[in-house]
Amino acid sequence: GxxxxxxxxxxxxxxxxxxxxxxxxxxxxxxxxxxxxxxxxxxxxxxxxxxxxxxxxxxxxxxxxxxxxxxxxxxxxxxxxxxxxxxxxxxxxxxxxxxxxKAVWSSNKLLRQDQMRYDAMWERMWGSDDSRAHLVELDRVVCSQALPTDSVTRQYNRLRLGTPTSSPNPSEARLESQQDNGSAPVHPLFVDLGLQTVPLAKDRASHIASCNQLYCQGAISSLLLMERIREWSAAANGMLPVAFQGSSEYRYARWNDIRHDEAARRTVRWTKMKRHDRCIQKLLRSYNNDPSFLLDISRGTIAFDSLADLTLCLETIIADDCVVLERIKNRMSPTYPSHQTAGYRDVCINLRIVSPQAQAFGAELHVCELQLVHIDFAK
Structure with a gap:
């Protein structure tokens, strides 16, 4: 107007x-x-x-x-x-x-005490020769992946077969050959409508524009991510939040200590999907109403009481054929400007679950968020 x-x-x-x-x-x-x-x-x-x-x-x-x-x-x-x-x-x-x-001043005042505590933890951690060596090794592992840290990562739709703007893709070629042989694993109606898609292939010209689609994919990815978190925690002595009986409070327990106890496994507090109201807030305040920037609808956290285990977990994730890493933010790096997160530090990973189950449900392109955090910062 x-x-x-x-x-x-x-x-x-x-x-x-x-x-x-x-x-x-x-x-x-x-x-x-x-x-x-x-x-x-x-x-x-x-x-x-x-x-x-x-x-x-x-x-x-x-x-x-x-x-x-x-x-x-x-x-x-x-x-x-x-x-x-x-x-x-x-x-x-x-x-x-x-x-x-006034709002900015009030927010900074509320965060100032937390930042002082976090900075004190970091100073103690960096002041130890052993911890410093592990932090340097962690930074080396992150840098060895040559993944973008500050570039824009978004949620994409699958690439359709025959898209002229797409580059040749081995998966697409394989599916086209299957179609020629009459063995394409798709309904003929989708072939007639031209709606065949290529698993694992992004259509970079087609960003996801529906929150409903994101939550549908996120619900599937969350279940698959829980399975991977169990495997990674078992391999690297990871710790998960466990609820006290009859209380809303929780503590951290090693997954290897409770994995064989059915009652203890039920007390694990898995990270829930991001609430709808929080997503709407981020869309309005930060993402200009573009859902493709929402990367943490499906999310998880693993805590560690040693930096060696945290580094081992990262290496385990990198070697896992069931996931593809999109981005790693190493907030445990000595060069990280901690004031951006009020002193809080972790290793934040954006990844995709690309297992056969994820591909079967069409969720292999959904980007999830995983936080690897030291127990001192987790508490």
Whole structure:
């Protein structure tokens, strides 16, 4: 609506100028230009950073300055008349900026104590020669994978057979040969509709745009991820959260100590899928309503009481043929800016389960999140 108003002002200014008027076109044109800045704010809704505040500030200042120039041109004094829209905009942006600064200050105050504790843990950890050696080894293992750390990772749909923009794919070639032999494992209806897809192949031109699809794939991936977490925890002495009987509190127990106890296995508190309301918050605040950026709907955590076991678990995951790593964020690196997470540190892995079960259910492209965390930070 604001953008349409800006266009209307510019058109009106051009029309009245062609009719021979001079004062009204200038005033209307200036109003249209400032309204353009206000309309631009709506295009940045949901993005990170104070972009909207900057545009709002620009609008408020531009409206008042441009009106002062118009007043000086016609009445030879910039303060002859005030701009109601400019004054109201200046009042609102001052109020919004004050509220934002107050919210940021309150948040930093709440996190300051936690950050001090986390930083103290890290200093003790880095101060030990043995721990420092394991941290260096962990960083080496992460770097050896040559995976992106800050690049954008997204959720993709499967590639359709015969997509002209796709590069040749061995899986696609194999399925096409099966189709020619009459043994393609798909219903003939999908062949007629051209809806055959290639397992394990991403269509990078087709991002997932449905939260329902993400949650459907996430539900399958969560079950498969639990199975992999059990295997990785057993191989690297991993610890999982276990609930106290009759209490909402929990402690961490080694999976190897409880894996053969049916009653103890039932007390494991597996990480739940991300709640719908939290996903909507992230979509609105950070991802500009694009579900393909949601990478932690299916998630899990493994804790360790030694850095050697944490590194061993990472190496076990890397060697697992049932998963494909998409990205590793090594927050245990000495070069990591810990203030970004209020001092908290872990190894955050984005991965895909590509086992035959995942491919059979169409969930092998769903990106999950796994956190490998030292027990001191987990508590």
């Amino acid at each position: 604001i953008a349409m108003g800006a266009v209307s002002c510019v058109v009106h200014a051009a029309w009245t100028f062609l009719d021979g008027m001079r004062a009204l076109p200038i005033e209307t044109f200036v109003t249209g230009l400032t309204l353009t800045l206000m309309g631009a704010c709506t295009f940045f809704e949901g993005h990170n950073g104070p972009t909207e505040l900057v545009l709002f500030w620009t609008y408020a200042l531009s409206e008042n300055i441009s009106w002062a120039i118009v007043c000086n041109y016609f009445w030879h004094t910039p303060a002859e008349r005030e701009s109601p829209a400019g004054l109201m905009g200046l009042f609102l942006i001052c109020m919004f900026t004050t509220l934002r600064l």
